[in-house]
Amino acid sequence: MIHPNPDQALSKCIVYFHDGNSRTFYSFDQKHKRSKPNQALGIRRLEKMLLQHFKGTWETAIIYENKINGKELAKYKNGIRIS
Known part of the structure; x- marks a missing residue:
């Protein structure tokens, strides 16, 4: 699995789980290596x-x-x- 680079991601998601833990995930904003980053794609x-x-x-x-x-x-x- 390819993990998004936090330095290049346009969005981040902070998730608060039922067990009391929280975790930050970063968006993967590109369709392929040479494409332009697309924030809407990362949010989806x-x-x-x-x-x-x-x-x-x-x-x-x-x-x-x-x-x-x-x-x-x-x-x-x-x-x-x-919201």
């Missing part, structure tokens, strides 16, 4: 990860721009997008 992939791969294991997830003090792009609570 993060949403797919949340709603399919980790389904039922997390309580809250927040997607931010991957910058210092980056703005909030989306927020999920118990599998439902609330």
Whole structure:
């Protein structure tokens, strides 16, 4: 499995799990090696990860721009997008 590079990712997702743990995931914004980064693609992939791969294991997830003090792009609570 290819892991996204945190230095190049345009978005990040902080996930708070039911067991009390939290974890940060970074978006994978390119279709292939030489394509331009696409933030919308990265956000869709993060949403797919949340709603399919980790389904039922997390309580809250927040997607931010991957910058210092980056703005909030989306927020999920118990599998439902609330903003």
